[in-house]
Amino acid sequence: MRFDAVIVGGSFAGLSAALMLARARREVLVIDSGLPRNRFAAHSHGVLGMDGIAGGELLRQAKAQLLDYPTVRWISDTVTDARTSADGFTVTTADGGTWAARKLLLATGIRDELPDIPGVAERWGHSVLHCPYCHGYEVGGGAIGLLGGHAMSVKMAGLLADWGRVTLFAHGMAIDDDERAMLQRRGVSIETAQVVGLAGQAPDLSGALLADGRHIDLRALFVAARQHMASPLVEQLGCVLEDSPIGVLVQVDAQKQTSVPGVYAAGDASVVGNITLATADGVRAGISVHHALVAEDSAVA
Structure with missing residues (x-):
């Protein structure tokens, strides 16, 4: 069987794209490895009408609703190979299955490369965080930190001041006079000593340990993890990548x-965002795939 579309990745973007195509009565195959990016967080926030529900539960409900559509098939597996064919694309999974499709939609996400600091990994998604709009409110104010060293650090520190008393750990980055003045106006402290570890009973956090022996009290630490493609398929297919302040994204029109x-x-994989933005991105992609299928079906042979 040749599907109208194979969607690689069954998290929020992939599910949303599949739903649009299913509602257009198109034959869709979703292949998912079961490793969503937000699996480290116990709850998801900022999702309209579903604030505070665990991300895994949101995905479970969405998958169940999607599979009510008769034209949708789901495979729990990892796609290891994807390539063009004479009439579209073929994908191969780890268990040896091969599937054909007219269109291919990659909702494969990204992999976060965490700073190489002891204590960061075991607190990721709990007290070491990446998005204040997702987690900042739950921190509850007080002393929070931002690990700097990237292009958006100063701007991010100014934003974080709405969620607590911020210390920006420069982590080797230069901060000019204008930036220092802005941070001072926002009540942000600047710490130049290197962070060498985190303190507290993980996954909780009590503070940052500095190279000069000091301990800075913290309720949470925000970091901007470097982003890498979670799947080799993007590069395997030859898709162009583009740089963003925190890593690479797939170039799309x-x-x-x-x-x-x-x-x-x-x-x-294609937009810096959260659950809501990924969902909206999937909707747009699903509708675009449907438009392309209709254009092909309508073309004069």
């Missing part, structure tokens, strides 16, 4: 099509 005709991308 307004219709979410990559540089490879017929290959689309949605979610964290």
Whole structure:
């Protein structure tokens, strides 16, 4: 069987794209490895109408609703190979299955590369965080830190001041006079000593340990993890990547099509965002894939 679309990745973007195509009565296959990016967080916040529900529960409900559509098939597996074919694309999974599709949508997400500091990994998603809009309110104010060293650090520190009393750990980055003045106006402290570890009973956090022996009290530490493609398929297919302040993204056009005709991308792999933005991105990609299918069906042979 050749599907109208194979969607690689069954998290928020992939599910949303599949739902649009299912509602257009298109034959869709979703292949998912079961490793969503937000699996480290106990709850998801900022999702309209579902604030505070665990991300895994949101995905479970969405998957169950999607599979009510008769044209949708789901496979729990990892896609290991994807390539163009004479009439579209073929994908191969780890268990040896091969599937054909007219269009391919990559909702494969990204992998977070955490700072190489003892104590960060075991607190990721609990007291070491990446998004204040997702987790800042729950920190509850007080002393919070931001590990700097990247292009957006100063701006991010100014934003974080709405969620607590912020210390920006420069982590080797230079801060000019204008930036220092802005941070001072926002009540942000600057710490130049290197962070060498975290204190507290993980996954909780009590503070940052500095190279000069000091301990800075913290309720939470925000970091901007470097982003890498979670799947090799993007590069395997030859899709062009582009730089962002915190890593690489798949280059897409307004219709979410990559540089490879017929290959689309949605979610964290193509946009810096959260659950809501990934969901919206998937909707846009699913609709674009449907438009492309209709255009082909309507073309004069």
